[in-house]
Each structure stands twice: as C-alpha cells, then as structure tokens.
Amino acid sequence: AQSVTQPDARVTVSEGASLQLRCKYSYSGTPYLFWYVQYPRQGLQLLLKYYSGDPVVQGVNGFEAEFSKSNSSFHLRKASVHWSDSAVYFCALSAYQGGRALIFGTGTTVSVSP
C-alpha cells in the first residue's frame, strides 16, 4: 500500500534561518510527488512537484525539494525563511498518472519566529 510519512509534526525556526521538512514515501512504482502549503483558513497551494528527471526541483517562493529513490524521500528546503512562511506543509504522493487521488502525509506545522 502507498503511504507518506512526515516525521516532524511541528518545526520552529528563526526568521532568516534555513528550513528542511522531511518526507518519506512508500510505493513500489514510480511516484509523482508534491509539496503543498496550507495557510490558516485557506485551501492548499502547490509549492512544487516531481515527476521525473532532475531530482532537485524548484518551486515557488524560494522552495526546492530533492527526490531520492534510494531513500524513498522527497525533502523540502528553503535557504532563508520569512515570517510569512508560517503555515502547514503537506507532502503528497500520486500513485498513478492521469488524475488519481493524492495520498497525503500528516503535515508539518512551521512556525517562524522573529
């Protein structure tokens, strides 16, 4: 069965510091991987996605993620966070191509302190 694990429920970082959010997936085939962000009282916004090719993918607002097949991971990074990056971040897996349901991790709440 497919699954996504985000081991860190909550992360607190200082403004200007770097951020890494961990994501591990379980899927025997080739995964399609996503990172979404959810701001308070809003829906989900896509940060970036990985289908194939270069394992490092660039997203919006300075975020990037690195895919590792050997580690079954898709970690998200940002070099320097801003207070506006405070939100809940979800890693998600799509096991099929062509519009199938996403499998989400439990999310990581990021708090950026001044």
Add this chain to the structure above:
Amino acid sequence: DAAVTQKPRYLIKMKGQEAEMKCIPEKGHTAVFWYQQKQSKELKFLIYFQNQQPLDQIDMVKERFSAVCPSSSLCSLGIRTCEAEDSALYLCSSSQSAGGDTQYFGPGTRLLVL
C-alpha cells in the same frame, strides 16, 4: 493561478440534518476530487470524478454521502444525515486528465455539526 471555487465557505448543521456543498472546478479540468480534513491534519480522500462520472470513492461516501457532477462546471457533495464526526473542512480539487496530475484546490467548506 488555478481557481477552484467552493460554496458556501461555512456551514452549520444540527445532527440529523442534510448538508450540501458545491464546487466549481478550474475551467477545462475534467477530474474532480473531494477530500475531508479534520483539525488541520491530513487530508482524507472521499471521492473522485472523471468527466462527471464517479470512478473511485471510499465506503463512507457510499453509505452516507451523495456526490454528483451534473456538469463539467459544477459538482456537489452532500451528507444525507449529518453526524458530529462529519465536522471538518471539505476540500475540492480539480486537475487536467490528460497527462496532468497536479491538483488545484479550492478554499474549502468548513462544516460544523452541532
């Protein structure tokens, strides 16, 4: 940015009442998904439509929910008899079916069952 619309944004029902929420998918998208999110945690897949036809759904939806997409520009999710456990944020997403897996989410309908 993609624009998936959901209405109403907030819904309050008494236990035993019927609830209905609507979703207008992104123009040109043929796949529509509904997810349930409780307490800002992981998203739970409910049902998936492709070209207005339901292709996958969980047992809970079959038993207590009603979901239709009467047109490519409107879908609805209903709960026949609301229970306290149905209190959640209901998120609708849409995607292009042909070779595209990225799902774009609406702001959600927050349901409170008293």
